[in-house]
Amino acid sequence: MYLTQGLHRALQCTPEAPATIYGDRTRTFREHIDRIARLAAGLHSLGVTSGDRVAMLSLNSDRYAEYLLAIPWSDAVLNPVNIRWSPAEIAYSINDSGTKVLIVDDAFAAAVPALRGACPNLTTIVYAGENDASEGAVLYEELIATHDPVEDARRSGEQLAGIFYTGGTTGFPKGVMLSHTNMVTSAAGTVATGELLSGAARFLHAAPMFHLADLAAWAGQVMLGGPHIIVPFFEPVAVLEAIEQHRPTDVLLVPTMLQLLVDHPSVSEYDLSAMQRILYGGSPIGEGLANRVLTMFPGVRMTQAYGMTEVAPVASLLLPDDHEGATLRSGGQAAPHSELRIVDIDGNPVPTGTVGEICVRGGHVMQGYWNKPAETAAVLRDGWYHTGDGGYLDENGFVYVVDRLKDMIVTGGENVYSAEVESALSKHPAVAQSAVIGLPSETWGETVHAVVILAAGAEVSAEELQAFCKEHIAGYKTPRSVEFVAAIPMSGAGKILKRELREAQAERS
The missing domain is CATH 3.30.300.30 (ANL, C-terminal domain)
Structure with a gap:
């Protein structure tokens, strides 16, 4: 299993179908894949070799979608940077991962001088924007235009796909190592429910593309060969306009984003009828908000995902038919690719209904934390990932998250x-x-x-x-x-x- 596999199928079966839609710019799969293969060649010319980390600090864009596939195509490793971090946190992730090449867009070009000073091993900046490049930067579009396409390295299986730094909700960021198997397993298991994406799906990227929640849906869409509709970042009007204009069928949002959409005074002015499925995560959704979302999107089916970066990221799913009654407060049941259990402080399973630590097992569980063997050993034990979340399972296997144990x-x-x-x-x-x-x-x-x-x-x-x-x-x-x-x-x-x-x-x- 490998992240670029769906590209080869799309090139064979639907080469002229739209692959990315960003503003008024649409690229077919033939164009998308050609640019990916040329970008991979350009990265090789910059000295990127097997296993090297390449970072991207950028808002969502069609170029971000190219980055996510050109890196494994070139046999390298992804390091998508959290755009909401401070300069010190960004520098930490670059230094900790040993990243030598960083791709930036217009929104973050001003941060380059400080990052150069803070990251002594950062040798190359690639500018992927619309304005003038910062001094000493390599032009993204020139890399593509001046290099012939190279063959896909088909980096796959247990080979490292990316280092994804945790959001820092409980302390200093840790680099989560996910393999191609990890990421494809989580995406395929989620799609297997039939409640996210389909062969005719059009996916809207409104959540940040650096984050595993959006990346799981992205990976599923790459496998299925559907178009990626992309807005730079979540903003209610931009999202509503994209839904009306480009008619996506699927989107991933967090409850806060859903709240902002339903609260927007102009929401009733947009045609939102194309939307079929909403995947949300980060927290359960209240009954009142759920009802408002269903009113705003007639006929839409809502699925909640519970998980974390360490499980690439889906552990359990609350499917649309379970969005009622007490189960609405749950994180759903184990996803098709996942096992769940609750253990006590000594790691022993506890009876149904008893609060303990939620543990996850499956092919989606991370390889470990980058350069942190002690922290890895603390959470990966006997094949189970110990989440640090407190919760319980009911008699039907629904998991209820009651708190972070540390909280x-x-x-x-x-x-x-x-x-x-x-x-x-x-x-x-x-x-x-x-x-x-x-x-x-x-x-x-x-x-x-x-x-x-x-x-x-x-x-x-x-x-x-x-x-x-x-x-x-x-x-x-x-x-x-x-x-x-x-x-x-x-x-x-x-x-x-x-x-x-x-x-x-x-x-x-």
């Missing part, structure tokens, strides 16, 4: 799972979003603290929210303090950065 709050000797408190808060009509963390307390060890974003035009006091929570959860789980904010820090994957919330509280105390 569990211990107050007065009682364990409080922040997800349960957040669920209670979400039921109040004045709450648009919340994040719950533990604050240090000499008396209780920790106290429950809620950070809340109010819905537009809504007003509510902390006391009212506390009283409301007590109607739904135990008193010791109810927030002792409530903070109202305009925004909550999010990772590039759309996950709440609770570490940053804790750090901000620590600075104020």
